[in-house]
Amino acid sequence: MIKTLARQVGQYKTAAILTPLFTSLEVVMDVLIPWVTAMLIDRGINAGDIGNVYLYGGIMLGMAFLSLMFGILAGRYSAYASTGFARNLRQAMYRNIQTFSFADIDKFSTSGLVTRMTTDVSNLQNAFQQLMRVSVRAPFRMIFSIFMCFVIDARLSIIFIVAMLVLGTFLYFLISRVSKLFSQVFVQYDQLNAQVQENVTGIRVVKAFVREDHEKSLFDRAAEGLYKLYVRTEGLMALNHPVMNLVVYGCIIAVSWFGAQFVVGGTLTTGEITSLFTYVMSILMSLMMLSMIFVMLTMSAASGKRVAEVIDEEADIVNPSNPIMEVKSGDIEFNHVCFAYNSGKGSGEYAINNITFSIREGETIGVIGGTGSGKSSLVNLVSRLYDVSKGTVKVGGHDVREYDLETLRNAVAVVLQKNVLFTGSILDNLRWGNEHATLEECQEACRMACADEFIDQMPDGYYTRIEQGGANVSGGQKQRLCIARALLKHPQVLVLDDSTSACDTATDAMIQRAFREQIPNTTKIIIAQRISSVSACDRILVMDNGRVSGFDTHEHLLRDNAIYREINALQTEEGGDFDEPRKKRSKKPQKSKKS
Numbered sequence: 001m002i003k004t005l006a007r008q009v010g011q012y013k014t015a016a017i018l019t020p021l022f023t024s025l026e027v028v029m030d031v032l033i034p035w036v037t038a039m040l041i042d043r044g045i046n047a048g049d050i051g052n053v054y055l056y057g058g059i060m061l062g063m064a065f066l067s068l069m070f071g072i073l074a075g076r077y078s079a080y081a082s083t084g085f086a087r088n089l090r091q092a093m094y095r096n097i098q099t100f101s102f103a104d105i106d107k108f109s110t111s112g113l114v115t116r117m118t119t120d121v122s123n124l125q126n127a128f129q130q131l132m133r134v135s136v137r138a139p140f141r142m143i144f145s146i147f148m149c150f151v152i153d154a155r156l157s158i159i160f161i162v163a164m165l166v167l168g169t170f171l172y173f174l175i176s177r178v179s180k181l182f183s184q185v186f187v188q189y190d191q192l193n194a195q196v197q198e199n200v201t202g203i204r205v206v207k208a209f210v211r212e213d214h215e216k217s218l219f220d221r222a223a224e225g226l227y228k229l230y231v232r233t234e235g236l237m238a239l240n241h242p243v244m245n246l247v248v249y250g251c252i253i254a255v256s257w258f259g260a261q262f263v264v265g266g267t268l269t270t271g272e273i274t275s276l277f278t279y280v281m282s283i284l285m286s287l288m289m290l291s292m293i294f295v296m297l298t299m300s301a302a303s304g305k306r307v308a309e310v311i312d313e314e315a316d317i318v319n320p321s322n323p324i325m326e327v328k329s330g331d332i333e334f335n336h337v338c339f340a341y342n343s344g345k346g347s348g349e350y351a352i353n354n355i356t357f358s359i360r361e362g363e364t365i366g367v368i369g370g371t372g373s374g375k376s377s378l379v380n381l382v383s384r385l386y387d388v389s390k391g392t393v394k395v396g397g398h399d400v401r402e403y404d405l406e407t408l409r410n411a412v413a414v415v416l417q418k419n420v421l422f423t424g425s426i427l428d429n430l431r432w433g434n435e436h437a438t439l440e441e442c443q444e445a446c447r448m449a450c451a452d453e454f455i456d457q458m459p460d461g462y463y464t465r466i467e468q469g470g471a472n473v474s475g476g477q478k479q480r481l482c483i484a485r486a487l488l489k490h491p492q493v494l495v496l497d498d499s500t501s502a503c504d505t506a507t508d509a510m511i512q513r514a515f516r517e518q519i520p521n522t523t524k525i526i527i528a529q530r531i532s533s534v535s536a537c538d539r540i541l542v543m544d545n546g547r548v549s550g551f552d553t554h555e556h557l558l559r560d561n562a563i564y565r566e567i568n569a570l571q572t573e574e575g576g577d578f579d580e581p582r583k584k585r586s587k588k589p590q591k592s593k594k595s
Contacts, residue, residue: 001308005124008088008311015081020136022074027137029067031144034278036060038152041271074133082129089121093310101317102385106341108310111194116310119189120303127300135293142286145279152272152279153262159254160283163247167287170243174236175298181233182302188226195222240292248284255280317387323404327396327411330361330492330523332382337391339377350389351377353546361492364515364524366534368567369543375527376417378543379495382525383412395493413491415499417527419482421470426455427462429481433488445487448514450507451480475502483511493523501529508533531568540564
């Protein structure tokens with residue numbers, strides 16, 4: 001963890017080195033001032049020598065000015081280094097996250113990554129700044145002050161040694177308890193962020209079903225868990241202040257008692273006892289700062305571990321050593337493929353089990369089956385959004401693991417089940433498919449996706465602004481824009497993962513007709529819930545519980561495949577939902593026969 005975080009200091013190393021240097025010089029000036037003060041009192045004021053008063057007074061002013069300048073420089077460089085360190089941390093995390101596969105994202109969770117990028121990095125930034133300044137300033141000031149105390153009077157200096165031992169023992173027990181609690185706190189932060197993210201993303205559903213009170217109760221439970229953990233943690237940390245006060249006042253009383261006796265006995269001067277009191281406060285303030293540093297480092301250690309995990313995480317899916325840089329055709333072949341969501345919280349059970357089939361270039365393949373049958377898992381393997389657990393998936397005659405990832409994903413365009421649009425104009429969103437696409441190319445893609453009809457009706461046309469998450473367009477409009485975006489890649493394989501479910505039947509038919517006429521050589525895989533969306537496909541793949549139940553034309557499947565025939569009957573004859581449990585569905589035809 002330390003090496004990972006230290007590497008992120010990067011170009012700010014010079015500032016990180018200059019900060020403790022200037023801090024040390026500032027401390028030297030601060031520590032010498034009380035010593036000069038003692039000489040000012042003893043050799044100037046008490047001796048009645050105005051020349052020494054001016055001399056030592058001038059020296060003190062010079063030291064104070066130098067201390068101020070060193071402090072300003074230390075503060076400036078520490079701010080520069082710490083903010084740069086935080087920037088590098090966020091950049092390193094973000095760049096690595098961009099290489100993550102879907103399985104890697106599942107492992108950390110979206111809310112967990114957000115917490116690490118924000119709260120955890122802020123903790124590390126503050127800790128790094130304190131480490132450069134306070135963790136240098138406090139021990140240096142304490143060591144120099146103790147040294148000066150020994151120079152003035154070694155007998156009284158024993159008091160400070162005892163105070164340090166008492167405080168050190170207390171800090172050891174405090175940190176050992178608090179560090180475990182801070183680790184739990186950040187896990188609770190993840191859960192709280194997850195609750196907020198889910199609620200805000202689905203706020204329209206929450207309001208449509210009048211579930212505000214339910215969501216409030218869920219948030220309250222998450223917030224209450226975080227509150228209780230923080231109360232325990234802060235309760236332990238709060239012990240730091242009273243213990244520090246006890247040590248401080250104990251030292252002051254001890255120095256006052258014994259120092260007064262030494263002054264009366266003539267073994268200690270008034271100036272020396274005055275400077276000793278200054279050094280007492282300096283030592284004890286340094287101890288207090290050190291205790292706060294230990295607490296902050298304890299808290300930031302938990303954050304550092306979480307941030308380092310993301311930076312050090314090796315992506316599940318990476319380019320091979322000598323990748324293939326061209327996909328020559330849209331042929332697809334599955335050979336004894338098994339796949340399980342093993343990463344993160346996955347159960348490890350196969351979502352796809354021993355599937356074998358092949359698709360010829362230019363074919364239009366429909367994929368249909370009940371919820372959880374493995375349809376989306378199947379197509380995610382084609383563009384290598386996930387890697388197979390067993391077997392091979394080939395595109396263009398080569399295993400997808402042999403391709404350069406960018407090459408493969410440009411050749412295999414996927415319109416995912418959850419459509420996402422980004423803040424910006426319609427044109428900006430379309431150019432995600434091809435950043436160099438002209439307006440005419442975007443218009444052509446939108447005509448194929450039947451998106452031009454609603455874009456032309458918008459006041460600003462293709463320059464109409466899309467709000468965050470596509471909030472100002474309907475579900476069907478969002479789907480058509482996402483299809484147009486994929487078409488701009490001019491892919492050899494186009495995968496639509498239930499991407500026309502929000503479109504009406506007529507629009508769905510128009511989109512498929514455009515595909516047949518305008519991109520006949522592109523292999524098209526269409527996942528759908530409606531028979532009408534796949535009936536015109538060259539062949540249809542019927543999925544059932546992670547296995548292929550049938551793979552043939554619409555007519556042959558109606559004749560030979562019981563599952564497909566049942567789906568067709570439910571949708572065309574009874575209008576039912578084929579995602580109902582099989583046992584329930586099987587009862588419906590029996591009732592109709594009895595009647």
